[in-house]
Amino acid sequence: MSKIGLVIRREYYERVRKRSFLVTTLLTPLLMVALIVGVGWMSTKGSSEAKIIEVVDASGLVADRLESVGTITYRPSTRSLDEIRADHGGTWGALVIGADILTRSDDVQLYTWSSSTLETEMAIARAISDILENEKLKTYDIENLDRILADVRTSVTLKAFKVDGESGEEKESSSALSMILAYAFGFIMYMFVLLYGVQVMQGVIEEKNSKVLEVVVSSVRPFELMMGKIVGIACVAVTQFAIWVAVLAVGGMVAVNAFVPADLMSAAQGMAGTGVAGMTPEMMAAAGGNFDPDRVVALGSLMDAGYLGRMLAVFVVYFAGGYLLYAAAFAAVGSAVDNVQDSQQFQMPVTLPIIFGMIGMISAMNDPNGALAFWLSIIPFTSPMVMVARIPYGVPGWELALSVALLVAAFVVMVWLAGKIYRVGIFMYGKKPGFRELAKWITYR
Amino acid sequence: MSEIIRTENVVKQFGSHRALDEVSISIPRGSVYGLLGPNGAGKTTLIRIINRITAPDSGRVMFDGRPLQADDVARIGYLPEERGLYKKMKVGEQVLYFAGLKGLSRHDATRRAREWFTRLGIEGWWNKRVEELSKGMAQKVQFVTTVMHRPELLIFDEPFSGFDPLNAEILKNEMLRLRNDGATIIFSTHNMASVEEVCSHITLINRGRAVVGGTLEEVRAQFGSVEERVVVRQSMSMNEIFIKAVSES
Numbered sequence: 001m002s003k004i005g006l007v008i009r010r011e012y013y014e015r016v017r018k019r020s021f022l023v024t025t026l027l028t029p030l031l032m033v034a035l036i037v038g039v040g041w042m043s044t045k046g047s048s049e050a051k052i053i054e055v056v057d058a059s060g061l062v063a064d065r066l067e068s069v070g071t072i073t074y075r076p077s078t079r080s081l082d083e084i085r086a087d088h089g090g091t092w093g094a095l096v097i098g099a100d101i102l103t104r105s106d107d108v109q110l111y112t113w114s115s116s117t118l119e120t121e122m123a124i125a126r127a128i129s130d131i132l133e134n135e136k137l138k139t140y141d142i143e144n145l146d147r148i149l150a151d152v153r154t155s156v157t158l159k160a161f162k163v164d165g166e167s168g169e170e171k172e173s174s175s176a177l178s179m180i181l182a183y184a185f186g187f188i189m190y191m192f193v194l195l196y197g198v199q200v201m202q203g204v205i206e207e208k209n210s211k212v213l214e215v216v217v218s219s220v221r222p223f224e225l226m227m228g229k230i231v232g233i234a235c236v237a238v239t240q241f242a243i244w245v246a247v248l249a250v251g252g253m254v255a256v257n258a259f260v261p262a263d264l265m266s267a268a269q270g271m272a273g274t275g276v277a278g279m280t281p282e283m284m285a286a287a288g289g290n291f292d293p294d295r296v297v298a299l300g301s302l303m304d305a306g307y308l309g310r311m312l313a314v315f316v317v318y319f320a321g322g323y324l325l326y327a328a329a330f331a332a333v334g335s336a337v338d339n340v341q342d343s344q345q346f347q348m349p350v351t352l353p354i355i356f357g358m359i360g361m362i363s364a365m366n367d368p369n370g371a372l373a374f375w376l377s378i379i380p381f382t383s384p385m386v387m388v389a390r391i392p393y394g395v396p397g398w399e400l401a402l403s404v405a406l407l408v409a410a411f412v413v414m415v416w417l418a419g420k421i422y423r424v425g426i427f428m429y430g431k432k433p434g435f436r437e438l439a440k441w442i443t444y445r
Numbered sequence: 446m447s448e449i450i451r452t453e454n455v456v457k458q459f460g461s462h463r464a465l466d467e468v469s470i471s472i473p474r475g476s477v478y479g480l481l482g483p484n485g486a487g488k489t490t491l492i493r494i495i496n497r498i499t500a501p502d503s504g505r506v507m508f509d510g511r512p513l514q515a516d517d518v519a520r521i522g523y524l525p526e527e528r529g530l531y532k533k534m535k536v537g538e539q540v541l542y543f544a545g546l547k548g549l550s551r552h553d554a555t556r557r558a559r560e561w562f563t564r565l566g567i568e569g570w571w572n573k574r575v576e577e578l579s580k581g582m583a584q585k586v587q588f589v590t591t592v593m594h595r596p597e598l599l600i601f602d603e604p605f606s607g608f609d610p611l612n613a614e615i616l617k618n619e620m621l622r623l624r625n626d627g628a629t630i631i632f633s634t635h636n637m638a639s640v641e642e643v644c645s646h647i648t649l650i651n652r653g654r655a656v657v658g659g660t661l662e663e664v665r666a667q668f669g670s671v672e673e674r675v676v677v678r679q680s681m682s683m684n685e686i687f688i689k690a691v692s693e694s
Contacts, residue, residue, distance in 0.1 A: 210532055211527040212529035214498065215529055215530075218518060
């Protein structure tokens with residue numbers, strides 16, 4: 001095995017064999033699922049508390065027509081507010097409606113014995129508004145009013161198509177899925193670049209501290225050692241990512257089989273069969289049946305191996321480029337200092353663009369083709385995070401090519417610079433260098 | 446006697462500090478070559494240049510009669526003054542890793558490592574982590590990593606520091622055995638008694654310059670004054686030569 005191969009192997013095995021790697025790799029997806037399920041469960045749990053509201057209605061128009069919705073139960077009352085306040089056992093609150101509610105729509109008061117929420121208040125107000133609107137319509141003496149009202153009630157479902165500027169092809173697109181993918185890709189990129197970049201730095205500092213470097217460097221060129229460490233840790237990241245993708249795929253399949261109705265499933269499968277791009281609006285309508293088309297598109301896209309494969313390919317390319325760029329910078333930082341505390345000063349200029357990329361990623365999700373998203377996805381330091389967040393929405397080929405080319409150029413320059421600093425830095429002990437000193441090291445022979 | 450290493454006018458500059466100034470030394474094959482000098486004289490820099498860890502600004506290093514090349518490091522073994530092993534790594538894995546970096550196959554490395562472990566009485570440590578070892582124990586492991594690939598040139602920088610007298614003796618005998626098997630040894634130390642005991646040649650470096658060099662006898666002849674030799678019939682000790690040479694240069 002070549003020397004750099006040995007270095008890569010050591011860096012990889014030393015990390016993958018650690019118990020902490022196994023634990024974080026397996027626990028992270030579990031924690032994420034637990035978090036999502038837990039938050040979901042708690043949000044349903046939170047509102048499942050029954051809210052019984054006594055309604056004191058002086059107008060006589062509202063109380064009998066209020067329909068209990070969800071956790072809110074209305075109970076028309078004959079008692080006065082004072083009586084209810086004196087004895088409100090078992091109720092959540094009292095709703096008082098004025099006699100002239102039709103003309104004075106602000107004459108409604110809600111009294112609660114525990115704290116109320118905006119959501120509940122809005123639901124109550126909406127319910128009363130609906131009743132009053134119907135009541136007012138009735139005063140116009142329109143024939144068949146109920147039928148007309150039922151007839152005009154409409155719910156719009158929007159199908160979104162993205163027209164490819166070059167081929168003119170129509171693509172069914174799911175904004176919800178794009179957003180989820182953008183967020184997932186951007187966030188994982190951010191996490192991996194930062195987490196594993198810092199691991200490279202810590203690895204270098206550890207080698208420097210344990211004085212093992214001098215022995216290693218008497219057998220391996222410093223540049224080979226640095227690259228071996230960077231690539232070895234990248235392999236750890238890829239392993240972890242692959243395990244997560246596998247866990248997600250299996251978990252996703254189980255979830256789909258358990259929770260997705262069979263006919264929605266077959267609709268999505270029909271779509272995945274022809275490919276997202278090949279689906280015409282008519283086919284969509286036929287296949288989608290009475291389901292929310294966005295859900296069909298989202299599910300179909302997820303089952304379309306080509307679509308997911310393209311997303312993953314772009315992710316891997318940007319991960320490789322972004323990671324190399326930042327890991328090299330982190331390696332240079334690690335070589336320049338004696339301990340992690342001292343590294344803060346040099347870490348700043350390295351982590352700042354990563355955090356900036358994270359902010360750019362969020363703006364890219366809201367406005368994928370805006371000027372900020374465009375520029376941040378072209379500039380190499382932020383492009384890994386921002387471009388992977390734009391990709392699910394579709395990015396013109398030339399932008400992608402330009403962005404990748406710049407990223408490659410940037411990491412080549414960064415690896416070269418880092419190699420120069422590393423080579424000198426690893427033998428500098430004691431004195432903490434300044435930026436000017438680092439610049440000087442680059443010119444050393 | 447042919448030479449294994451020759452440095453020709455080697456210069457190394459760090460910023461405004463000239464660490465090595467036109468250093469030319471010649472190390473004969475089969476010798477135990479003492480590299481002496483006060484702290485900060487430039488010994489470690491010279492050793493690093495011979496190891497190809499750093500490159501000289503000017504001048505060159507000849508190895509076996511031709512310019513030193515990258516592949517030659519497989520024929521050199523280096524025990525640096527600042528000992529270092531990967532703390533979390535197991536002893537056996539570590540030894541095999543370093544042997545691999547020097548070009549040894551895993552199979553050969555395992556066999557030789559077992560031999561060395563038996564010889565030094567450390568067979569039981571194979572699966573221990575380095576952080577579990579005492580300093581002296583770690584030094585033995587480090588010694589094995591230095592000599593495993595049977596280098597023609599061995600460089601020991603303060604090899605006895607950190608060893609108790611018993612283990613220092615074991616180590617010294619292993620060094621001499623390696624020399625008898627044909628290896629050349631560069632030996633850097635401040636311990637003048639051990640220099641007199643094992644070295645055949647020395648060079649004294651002070652402030653980046655090689656100030657004295659040659660066989661022990663030549664150096665003694667250069668420094669021991671006539672009267673002393675006549676009256677006491679005894680040459681100066683290495684310690685005295687060291688102090689005299691440094692203060693005069």
